[in-house]
Amino acid sequence: MTDLDTKATPSLRMREPEPPGHELLEPEPLWRVRLRLMRKTFGRNWKLFARNKIGLVGLTIIGIFALMALLHPILMDRVWDPAIYDPVKGYDAVITDFVIVEEVTDPFHEISLADAQLETNPFVEVGETVSIPLQPAPPSKAHWLGTDPVGRDILSQLMYSTRAAFALGAIAAIFAVFIATTIGSMAAFYGGWLDAVLMRFADLVLLVPLIPILIVVSALFNLNLPLLGILLGVLSGFGGTAIVLKSQALSVTVKPFVDAARVAGGTNRHIIFRHIIPNVLPLSFLYMMFTVTDAISLEATLSFLGLMNTPMSWGIMIYTTHSQGYLLSGTSYWWLLIPAGMAVTLVAASFFLVGRAMDEVINPRLRRR
Amino acid sequence: MRTPKLSSPWRLVIAFVVFALVAAACGDDDTGDTTATTAATTTTGGAVTTTTAPPEAFTYRTGIFQDTTTDNFWSYYDPQSTVWNAYVLGATKPALFAINLPGLELDADLAASADPGTAAADGDGFSVTVPMRQDAVWSDGTPITAHDVVFTAQTVKDLGLGGNWISAYQWVSIDEATGEPAVDPASGNPILGLTAVEAVDDYTVKFTWNVLPGLAIWPHGPGLGPIMAEHFWGDIVAEAATSEDPAGALYGASGAGDPSGGPMVFDTREEGAFARTLGNSEANGFAGYYDTGREITSGGVTYTVGPFITDQIYSLYGDQSAAVLALKAGEVDYLYNPLGLQRGLLDQITGDENLTAVVNRTNGFRYLAFNLRNEPMSVQGFRDAVAFMIDKEYVATRVLQNVAFPLYATVPEGNVNWYNAEKADAYQAIYTDLALDTRYDGTPFVTAGADDTLGTADDEPYTATGTEARLHAAVKALLDAGFTYPGTPPDFVSRAIVPAEGGILYNGAPVDSIEILAPGPGYDPLRATYSLIIAQALQDLGFDARALPTDFGVIVDKVFTPTDEGTLDFQMYILGYSLGNPALPTYHEAFWAGKNDTLGPNYGDNATGYNNPEFNALIEEFNQAQTTEDAYDIMWQLEDIFFVDKPFILLFDTGIIEAYRSASINFPFTDTLSGLQFGNGFSGLVTAAS
Amino acid sequence: MAKFITKRVAQMLLLFIVFLTVVFFLLEAQPGDLTQQYIGNPEIPPEQKAVLAERLGLDKPVGARYLAYMGNFFTGNFGNSLSQWPRPVSEMILEALPRTLVLFLSATLLAYYLGFVTGKVLAWRRGKFTEYALTLGGVGLYTVFYPWFALLMIWGFGFMLTDWVGFRVFPINKFIDVQDWVGSPFSANHVFLRMITVAALSMLAAAITTMIARRRLELAPALRVRNFAFLAGVLYPFVYFAMSPMRPYAADIFHHTLLPVMTLSLVAFAGIMLLTRASMLETLREDFILTARAKGLSEKVIRDRHAARNALLPVVTSLVLALAFVIGGGIITETVFSWPGIGLLLLSAVTLEDIPLAIGCLSIIAVLALFGHLVADIIYMYLDPRIRYQ
Secondary structure, eight states, rough: HHEEEEEEEHHHHSSSSTTOOGGSSSSOHHHHHHHEEEEHHHHHHHHHHHHOHHHHHHHHHHHHHHHHHHHHHHHHIIIIIHHHHHHTOOOEEEEEEEEEEOOOOTTTTEEEEEHHHHOTTTTOOTTTEEEEEESSSSOSOOOOBBBOSSOHHHHHHHHHHHHHHHHHHHHHHHHHHHHHHHHHHHHHHHOOOHHHHHHHHHHHHHSSSSSHHHHHHHHHHHHHHHHHHHHHHHHHHHHHHHHHHHHHHHHHHHSSHHHHHTTTTTOOOHIIIIIIIIHHHHHHHHHHHHHHHHHHHHHHHHHHHTTOOOOOOOHHHHHHHHTTTOSSSSSGGGHHHHHHHHHOOOHHHHHHHHHHHHHHHHOOOSSOO | HHHHHHHHHHHHHHHHHHHHHHEEEEEEEEHHHHHHHHHHHHHHHOOOOSSSOOOOEEEEEEESSSSSOOOOOOOOOOTTTOOOHHHHHHGGGGSEEEEEETTTEEEESSSSSOOOOOOOTTTEEEEEEEEESSBOOOTTTBBOOOHHHHHHHHHHTTTTOOTTTHSOOOOOOBTTTOOOOBBBBTTTOOOOEEEEEEEEEETEEEEEESSOOOOTTTTTSSTTSSSOHHHHHHHHHHHHHHHHSSSHHHSSSTTTTTTOOSSSEEEEEETTTTEEEEEEGGGSSSSTTTTTEEEOOOOOOOEEEOOEEEEEEEEOOSSHHHHHHHHHHSSSSEEETOOOOGGGGGHHHHHHTOOEEEOOOOEEEEEEEEEETTHHHHHHHHHHHHHHOHHHIIIIISSSSEEEOOOOEEEEEEEETTTTTHHEEEEEEETTEEEBBBBBOOOBBOOOOOOOTTOOOOOHHHBBEEEHHHHHHHHHHHHHHHOOOBBOOOOOEETEEEOOOOOEETTTTTTTOOEEEEOOOOOOOHHHHHHHHHHHHHTTTTEEEEEEEHHHHHHHHHHSOOOOOOOOOOOEEEEEESSSSSTSSSSSHHHHOGBBBBBBBTTOOOOTOOOHHHHHHHHHHHOOSSHHHHHHHHHHHHHHHHHHHEEEEEEEEOOEEEOOOTEEHHHHOOOOTTTTGGGGGGGOOOOEEE | OOHHHHHHHHHHHHHHHHHHHHHHHHHHTTTTHHHGGTOEHHHHHHHHHHHHHHTTTTTTTTTHHHHHHHHHHTOOOOBBBBBTTTTTTTHHHHHHHHHHHHHHHHHHHHHHHHHHHHHHHHHTTSSSSHHHHHHHHHHHHSSSSSSHHHHHHIIIIIEEEHHHHHHSSSSSSSSSSSHHTTTTTOOOOHHHHHHHHHHHHHHHHHHHHHHHHHHHOOHHHHHHHHHHHHHHHHHHHHHHHHSSTTHHHHHHHHHHHHHHHHHHHHHHHHHHHHHHHHHHHHHHHHHHHHHHHHOOOHHHIIIIIIIIIHHHHHHHHHHHHHHHHHHHHHHHHHTTTTSSSSHHHHHHHHHHHOOOHHHHHHHHHHHHHHHHHHHHHHHHHHHHHHHHHH
16 A cells, blocks of 8 residues: 555655655656566465465476477477478388298298288288388387387477477467456446347357367368367357356456546446456466366367377377277387377376466465365 | 165165176176077088088178168168178179179179170160070079069169169260250260160060160170169169159168078168178078079189178177277177278287288279369479479388388289289389489589599599489479579489479469378378478479378368369379279279369369370270270270370379188188278188188 | 246257357358269269259258258258268167267266265365375366277276286177177167166156155155165166066176266266365355354264255256266267267268268257256256245
């Protein structure tokens, strides 16, 4: 409240002679006040957040994956040969030459005709030398997580896909929060038919299961990552997130400072943008986290069903394993299935955990008894 | 509040009941197996055949990956012509002639002799008369007669059936305006079609056409068309004819009880689970298959016709991994799949001594196509350059890991009767044996003299081969065709291509960017990878090209559906064709004849817009050919032109890998074009393993 | 009460019409139609393609098709499938629906019941190890990449367990064992429908008995009746099928249902559990809980009779969300377990560009979701006196 007081009496102080070394009495510029307050709030909130160990774990995992995402272009540029390590076009395999013989005596250099035909193509004949690549190859020094059925580096794919997943999550979350905050605030502020229409619509969106709808959409459009991100953002923004944010906005609308602003002659736009939206924003950020979780797992699911058109993602990695027939081979090809599946699960879970931890910060009622 | 305590023992009871039911279900599995075995033993005596080693009658258990959709053969042959329906229903209908596997020779089925004869002038048209064998009966004992043939052909005409029915029984089309037979607008000649199908007597059928039919029409048209039983379908067809949508009404009818004229009789299908057919044998209460016990020699293999099985079960599996596990566990004997097994499953099969994996050549190709309506694709030199730049051998062996093999002619090597090794090898040699003494600008190739470290101070001339020769040949083709490089042309330095800088011009003007459509990596990683490689090659040549691996439906839409303005705007695309009847390759007409332009009145399959009068004339000649030898010669002339003009560049094909349980079943032969699935899994030939 | 239900039904009908409209125009916007499937087949003469398009009604204007479709839909006519021409879509849906219903109903009920019970306990054990373990496990299950999880379940329970025990405890694939059904006097769907009907009827009987007992009896005996009725309701179907000639077939189907239902409910259960926990935590701060404690009531009574009942309200509301989850998860379950239900049908319809079938499937899924929504509303009304006595 001190800030308000000093602002209220500027003329009084100006008349007084300025005592030397008292610059601090000078009213701080507003931006600095805001920054200081923000820092203070952030510090306080961080303490609250840090009390939640699970949330911290989530944040750490996200950090690790973010590092991987950032590292990938650098590695591709500086360390890795794109011809080998490119997640989509790269190729590397230990190629062994075998001579086709009638009777195999040396299994390391000879191969029977039947096996050679199965491994390569039906045109090979006895006496020819065939090169048979080892793929998918198990983890090695060159490929820490091995290679996939088409000889591409799994680690590189994993890192590249992280970037794609974060980008997708960001697109979805930004769209969702932008739309939800706007229509939530509008619905709460104006009420009446606008509120009714928007909320009925939100009900409808909420009602329809996302996966079937997206399956159908994938047939209509060329479903790639940006489109999926926008679609998820819009659906989430118009659906569940909008409802939650509206109720939050509604509780803000009835606060005294909104009335005060109105009495002071603030326009509707001013009130919505200056008072309501800033107060809804923390909750919006919370829902961003949940949107990211949804986006990441939905993308992986659609890719798994073979409906996404994207060069590489965690879902595509599992789809490739599936479509090449390595899915039920047990643990012998673990590197094809475990890293990608774990990545989807871990990152989705981390965003969810961070969201929940933030929830406890924002929603004081949830704090420890 | 005693109640919660009370419920605890109850919960135990529930748990016990659930467990008991599970146990019961497991127990039932066992009893089910035992009964099946008993049944098999008891029927063994009934189905003994006259072969030296009497094969044991048994249940042929197979796996499928997509559900069958109909029990109605009419419907299967038109709107529901999926391979899965073919696998189940394929062995239930006779025809006048048949193609024997694995040799792909034409043989008699219902016809009295294997010689189909040729059509001769007869009144206004041309006709052929076919005597039929008189001992053939449907599975219900009714004789199969010429009236059944007439009934089938007449139904196709009267009910306006489409799809494969039209290919089999193509009636003459009548111009609605004049009431006369329709004429080809381009040539003014009448369009060929059947004018009459008559039963001369009970066992002689006569076909009449308005124009002299070529091989594709006789015998490869009605001669191979399935024949339906009039005594079963007559009333159903008559009723359907009176409805608003006669074809729809017929297709909607139930096929339960439809008599079979093949080795197998359709029995039942349980949607989402399985289908079942029965052997057409007396042991099963049928009249028996008229060909049972016949010895056939084809492609150097002699085998006896069955059926040797009591019944066949087609179990539906959701994916191949699960099906292969079932194969290993002995739950199924053979897995149907038109695409063959995935490579990842090979390990599990080759490691199991009870299973045998076989690989066969296929009848098809995957290709790169150009839109010849737009520049630069319309420029011959451009297409030649692209052909030079695509190193099929390298891509197939190194990038596609030998799974794919390069193709140079549309006829696959597996099609023994039509393949011409000399021609195909000559096509290949043009690229693989390419050797150049001069660079694209006419100067000789010389070693880099500046490389003094090796002590070769002098420039020494040499002959370039491989990638270097290919690049120079490609650039030369481009320059000769009117392309120019405003900046640096591409070059080959230190065993690597140095891409062109500053782009490329055609007749002094910049070239539009080029988009190569290809199936996405999920649908077909091989073609997706190939598209990236081709785009790279075009970029090396200075073109603004990019590969667009995309949805299969999107490609089909862009390539085969004209825009509202009536244009096709794609540039290049990669797709594949699986070819039909290997005994007579007729696809040249469909894919590349000028009259089948997708933008033309026929709305055909020729999406590239290829239109070469010489080629078109040869197509007509091919259609009129009366002997296989003539057709063969003409077809290879077509191939020559196709190879030079390059509306398509053939890329590669893959073999088909299949697996069966050699511990329980035995096939008379496994080396056959497109694999065992092409013979519908040999239901009529398969025997129990000894 | 009747007024409330009528109002909700009317609202949902309206929502459904809006939904149908949106979906229809979405589907209309897709590039390509059935004729293109025939393009890849060189065997079919070009002129036939136009005939085909005409016969399939693809040449009619969009508006006419829309009106006809809306009209047809409410008379139960979904049109004919394009990929399995001329099979009616309704027939295909009816064929697949029972299988989806079994999966859907059993997974929802199981997940709901388990989720609520565990969530309740979890909230009570704030800060204890159980909470951390279960919460973390719950979050893991809630956010796990579901297809991957389902595959791991198949791998673990289908293969590892089989190897370990020596016989197949859980079938891994499909909904029946083909060998057992060859020559069966019943069709699988017949048995399926009977199973659903018997189970639904006995549960309904149990619910009605409970309700009557509640009105007529004291609290304690009423509770006993409730428990007994519930047990009888669960047990009766087992008894029924043990006596019926369908026994081996019903047992086979039941056996195949176990793993997919288990997998789907595990994942759906996590969401419910987390929500119940959160809701319980909020409720526990309410004044009446303090009052209850002050009265000296036992912890268990406070938890079960006071807190849980109130905490159930938001959980019921979330049933809607859970329904969507189960439906979406159901599609994946059907794919992974080769379970030929509506989800698998939708997936194949979409790949084959079979517009009528895709609309049919999506509509049925929406009806399912709406119906679940309605049931949730009715339960809510039953639990919340503020609405009941409005």
